[in-house]
Amino acid sequence: MPYPTPWNAARVRQVLTTESRQKVRDLFLHTHRPFxxxxxxxxxxxxxxxxxxxxxxxxAMITAGALDADNRLFFVVGEAGAGxxxxxxxxxYRADPACRLAIHIxxxxxxxxxxxxxxxxxxxxxxxxxxxxxxxxxxARHVALSAAxxxxxxxxxxxxxxxxxxxxxxxxxxxxxxxxxLTAALHGDSGSRYxxxxxxxxxxxxxxxxxxxxxxxxxxxx
Numbered sequence: 001m002p003y004p005t006p007w008n009a010a011r012v013r014q015v016l017t018t019e020s021r022q023k024v025r026d027l028f029l030h031t032h033r034p035f036x037x038x039x040x041x042x043x044x045x046x047x048x049x050x051x052x053x054x055x056x057x058x059x060a061m062i063t064a065g066a067l068d069a070d071n072r073l074f075f076v077v078g079e080a081g082a083g084x085x086x087x088x089x090x091x092x093y094r095a096d097p098a099c100r101l102a103i104h105i106x107x108x109x110x111x112x113x114x115x116x117x118x119x120x121x122x123x124x125x126x127x128x129x130x131x132x133x134x135x136x137x138x139x140a141r142h143v144a145l146s147a148a149x150x151x152x153x154x155x156x157x158x159x160x161x162x163x164x165x166x167x168x169x170x171x172x173x174x175x176x177x178x179x180x181x182l183t184a185a186l187h188g189d190s191g192s193r194y195x196x197x198x199x200x201x202x203x204x205x206x207x208x209x210x211x212x213x214x215x216x217x218x219x220x221x222x
Contacts, residue, residue, distance in 0.1 A: 021089055045061070101123075144174055
């Protein structure tokens with residue numbers, strides 16, 4: 001005899017999700033428990049450093065900046081499961097769509113070209129490419145050479161000799177990978193299949209003897 005369950009299994013799966021973004025707005029706001037103890041590590045605009053504030057105070061801090069003010073960055077850090085994604089999702093849903101546009105960039109989107117394409121779509125600019133006449137291959141060559149110039153001018157000493165990296169950046173494989181990214185962004189394709197470098201680029205990077213490490217996704221407000 002099956003044990004009686006006084007709940008709807010489908011409804012439970014809608015509420016108890018592994019990610020906060022899996023809930024639609026109304027359901028999220030009905031099940032969200034407000035954060036009341038968010039520690040501020042650093043704040044240049046007030047003397048809140050070391051204080052605990054609520055999520056509404058966080059929202060007030062973020063929205064206090066004027067539209068024509070300089071860019072303002074807020075880092076939400078904390079242990080896994082502390083509620084970073086929950087807070088960010090609440091901030092997105094809390095924003096008044098009549099006067100503010102909240103744009104979520106998923107963690108899986110690691111390409112700058114795809115982030116730019118996402119922002120342009122959200123701003124209604126997807127059909128208006130910035131470069132209308134320059135071939136994509138020429139754009140890719142420009143990106144590669146610009147990266148080489150930045151490496152010479154501002155590169156970390158650990159990346160010396162720079163000439164080896166210039167050879168890698170100006171290689172056929174690198175330019176082909178950049179062209180692929182730019183083409184995908186031009187067509188609004190933000191899929192992850194473009195997020196890995198080509199095998200040739202990877203091999204050349206290994207020959208340079210450099211290892212690149214990606215850190216963990218770092219609830220405190222900085």
